[in-house]
Amino acid sequence: MIRVLRGHIVDAPRLGELQVTExxxxxxxxxxxxxVFDRLPAAYDNAPVTDYGDRLIxxxxxxxxxxxxxxxxxxxxxxxxxxxxxxxxxxxxxxxFGDPDYARRTYRRLxxxxxxxxxxxxxxxxxLHTEATWILMEELERAGVTGYVGKVNMDRxxxxxxxxxxxxxxxxxxxxxxxxxxxxxxxxxxxxxxxPSCSDELMARLGAIAAERGxxxxxxxxxxxxxxxxxxxxxxxxxRYWETYAKFGxxxxxxxxAHCVWSDTNERAAMRAAGVVAVHCADSNxxxxxxxxxxxxxxxxxxxxxxxxxxxxGAQLPMYKVITAAIRASKIRRVIDDWTTDFLTVEEAFYLxxxxxxxxxxxxxxxxxxxxxxxxxxxxxxxxxxVGPLTVRERFQRAVYMLHRRNIVAVWxxxxxxxxxxxxxxxx
Amino acid sequence: MIRVLRGHIVDAPRLGELQVTExxxxxxxxxxxxxVFDRLPAAYDNAPVTDYGDRLIxxxxxxxxxxxxxxxxxxxxxxxxxxxxxxxxxxxxxxxFGDPDYARRTYRRLxxxxxxxxxxxxxxxxxLHTEATWILMEELERAGVTGYVGKVNMDRxxxxxxxxxxxxxxxxxxxxxxxxxxxxxxxxxxxxxxxPSCSDELMARLGAIAAERGxxxxxxxxxxxxxxxxxxxxxxxxxRYWETYAKFGxxxxxxxxAHCVWSDTNERAAMRAAGVVAVHCADSNxxxxxxxxxxxxxxxxxxxxxxxxxxxxGAQLPMYKVITAAIRASKIRRVIDDWTTDFLTVEEAFYLxxxxxxxxxxxxxxxxxxxxxxxxxxxxxxxxxxVGPLTVRERFQRAVYMLHRRNIVAVWxxxxxxxxxxxxxxxx
Numbered sequence: 001m002i003r004v005l006r007g008h009i010v011d012a013p014r015l016g017e018l019q020v021t022e023x024x025x026x027x028x029x030x031x032x033x034x035x036v037f038d039r040l041p042a043a044y045d046n047a048p049v050t051d052y053g054d055r056l057i058x059x060x061x062x063x064x065x066x067x068x069x070x071x072x073x074x075x076x077x078x079x080x081x082x083x084x085x086x087x088x089x090x091x092x093x094x095x096x097f098g099d100p101d102y103a104r105r106t107y108r109r110l111x112x113x114x115x116x117x118x119x120x121x122x123x124x125x126x127x128l129h130t131e132a133t134w135i136l137m138e139e140l141e142r143a144g145v146t147g148y149v150g151k152v153n154m155d156r157x158x159x160x161x162x163x164x165x166x167x168x169x170x171x172x173x174x175x176x177x178x179x180x181x182x183x184x185x186x187x188x189x190x191x192x193x194x195x196p197s198c199s200d201e202l203m204a205r206l207g208a209i210a211a212e213r214g215x216x217x218x219x220x221x222x223x224x225x226x227x228x229x230x231x232x233x234x235x236x237x238x239x240r241y242w243e244t245y246a247k248f249g250x251x252x253x254x255x256x257x258a259h260c261v262w263s264d265t266n267e268r269a270a271m272r273a274a275g276v277v278a279v280h281c282a283d284s285n286x287x288x289x290x291x292x293x294x295x296x297x298x299x300x301x302x303x304x305x306x307x308x309x310x311x312x313x314g315a316q317l318p319m320y321k322v323i324t325a326a327i328r329a330s331k332i333r334r335v336i337d338d339w340t341t342d343f344l345t346v347e348e349a350f351y352l353x354x355x356x357x358x359x360x361x362x363x364x365x366x367x368x369x370x371x372x373x374x375x376x377x378x379x380x381x382x383x384x385x386x387v388g389p390l391t392v393r394e395r396f397q398r399a400v401y402m403l404h405r406r407n408i409v410a411v412w413x414x415x416x417x418x419x420x421x422x423x424x425x426x427x428x
Numbered sequence: 429m430i431r432v433l434r435g436h437i438v439d440a441p442r443l444g445e446l447q448v449t450e451x452x453x454x455x456x457x458x459x460x461x462x463x464v465f466d467r468l469p470a471a472y473d474n475a476p477v478t479d480y481g482d483r484l485i486x487x488x489x490x491x492x493x494x495x496x497x498x499x500x501x502x503x504x505x506x507x508x509x510x511x512x513x514x515x516x517x518x519x520x521x522x523x524x525f526g527d528p529d530y531a532r533r534t535y536r537r538l539x540x541x542x543x544x545x546x547x548x549x550x551x552x553x554x555x556l557h558t559e560a561t562w563i564l565m566e567e568l569e570r571a572g573v574t575g576y577v578g579k580v581n582m583d584r585x586x587x588x589x590x591x592x593x594x595x596x597x598x599x600x601x602x603x604x605x606x607x608x609x610x611x612x613x614x615x616x617x618x619x620x621x622x623x624p625s626c627s628d629e630l631m632a633r634l635g636a637i638a639a640e641r642g643x644x645x646x647x648x649x650x651x652x653x654x655x656x657x658x659x660x661x662x663x664x665x666x667x668r669y670w671e672t673y674a675k676f677g678x679x680x681x682x683x684x685x686a687h688c689v690w691s692d693t694n695e696r697a698a699m700r701a702a703g704v705v706a707v708h709c710a711d712s713n714x715x716x717x718x719x720x721x722x723x724x725x726x727x728x729x730x731x732x733x734x735x736x737x738x739x740x741x742g743a744q745l746p747m748y749k750v751i752t753a754a755i756r757a758s759k760i761r762r763v764i765d766d767w768t769t770d771f772l773t774v775e776e777a778f779y780l781x782x783x784x785x786x787x788x789x790x791x792x793x794x795x796x797x798x799x800x801x802x803x804x805x806x807x808x809x810x811x812x813x814x815v816g817p818l819t820v821r822e823r824f825q826r827a828v829y830m831l832h833r834r835n836i837v838a839v840w841x842x843x844x845x846x847x848x849x850x851x852x853x854x855x856x
Binding site: 073078093292 | 507521815
């Protein structure tokens, strides 16, 4: 089935490159992009057209790191040091997801907040609860959010009896959970919380499961100096943090590592060599005083960098906020580096929050032919009146800074239109 | 006329101090606060009560530095260096305010966006246009925003013929403008743009006008290293930036200085000695790569610090966003300082964005008796469900991070209720 979308089409196929097709045509066949055109090819003359008029058609967002069960604590306890924050807020909150009804309510809300803010792909941590993790996957799928979700594994340094498993339980539950995952749109990913949470025995079992079933892996890496020190004490045999994953077969192609704020030259080389993907979580790094990730250096070295909201260390779910947080962090990095490093331009950061993430799921660059459509439609009609007519590129830049979900009037995910709303009046 | 407000009353009377009156009563007489009470004193038994139920009653915000005529360029040109940004965006945009119709439309929108976001007091730069400045003052007053507005003075380094005056014109227009200011709620403040924009002759004339009429002064100080260097070249006679204001009588009690990112010990001592007030504009400093202001040090040294959105160097008008931007900047400062300086807590930053600003206008601490009421009423009913009941203090903290204008259901300014709306449903 052919369908044609009309509007100002903007995407970021490569880092720093913006592709603008003013009053363009985007042709879909069964949800798959056939092409973006200045003029509609005659072959599609009779296809049904959805005319978005003067609005912008942009790629949707990919949030590559967030903790679903921390959503209820968004914006809370932000003055606490990391370990107190975990003890007072994060762990008690995650423990609550033993209750399937609470999980259902909370995850339905989270899924709705994601999709209406234009996030159509995620890589997400659940809690250690198998049932709640299935519920999370169901609710994402129902809302139209696609991607990977992981039941968390942790058998040490949690809350014994409340939020901790044995290595054996954790592995057995992981297998039971995997058996129950059946969706093509929301798939499982192995999720050892991070090295301090997982014994060698558990890591070894997870490494075996990953190899046997060809599963991807997500975890945390070199977020703060204290954490690195902790890992060093736990693993005197490993010179660097990344080796604690590598020795169990968890450091491999498509392994997602959140943060990488303090990864050194050796660790960064190991990432590149293995095909490990970094998830930069700028807001979280600032809120927790972890440090200021040298993203420009990671990019210059050829590391695959994506962005994550890292709810609830990050306090902002919408990826357009995460994108501007990444720009701001890179500008601060520039100041710290005595103005010798370049900040992320709007186009670059937008690429990281869209194409760089979508590629993790096998997509081609931007709105490349062959991609299933992941897009948002932006109505900027309620932004303040500019002094004169704006170019589409200027409107795009302004939208990245000023978007609110009321401006996202349609969302396409996996080739389907999953959010479609009438134009909200300017007042609000 | 007595009126009583009921709700959870929270204010920040002093730096780092939060005052919470759960299910409290706030008594007003002719718009002036008589007191905040746990139980309503019998004397007020028959007074009309506005019951805000489970909502939070907080102080409204004071935005102590923003450029009204830059509002149309919010979020635009953020990748440009400061001087290109001024040339490409800021100056052409400001020049547009020679058109009173455009000024009326834009300033009406700005005033509405300010008041519905809970900003009831401002110190604001207009452009150099006298008519547009009167229009701005009218529109603020009409919306319920109070404070100070300044016609900008600039007779050098602007855009000759488009956005620049002679010293004589500038002084004459300033006098004409002052004659036309009649409001008690929106008053004039002298506004030399900054030293590079104003010749000695103009500065001397403004200093004379300030002394003669007892007017306050606002300007910019030590925002970036290049700017400091520029000022040094323009004024070989002055060792430090602040002296270029002091020598013309513009450095005095209540002089507002935006930024102060790079003020050194000497300049900071001069601020304290003169009673000069610093306006910290965290988002703008980051966006323009100016630096990371050591706010904690300014506070520790006893300098009066307030907050400003600095539209459009800052890209966020709502002061709750400016408050969290200040928290984030202080956390980055902590990282830069090797974790030796403390960040701003939520309570501290909230104090800076409320009481510290309101005091500029003569108000007492927080909801002190004798203050005319400046307050917002917050409905947090659409925030994600927490794991259990929250304290009012937790709700306050979460609100600072998660507020959106839809959550601000009433705004009181100068003792009057200027925004009052029905509860918006949770979905949005």
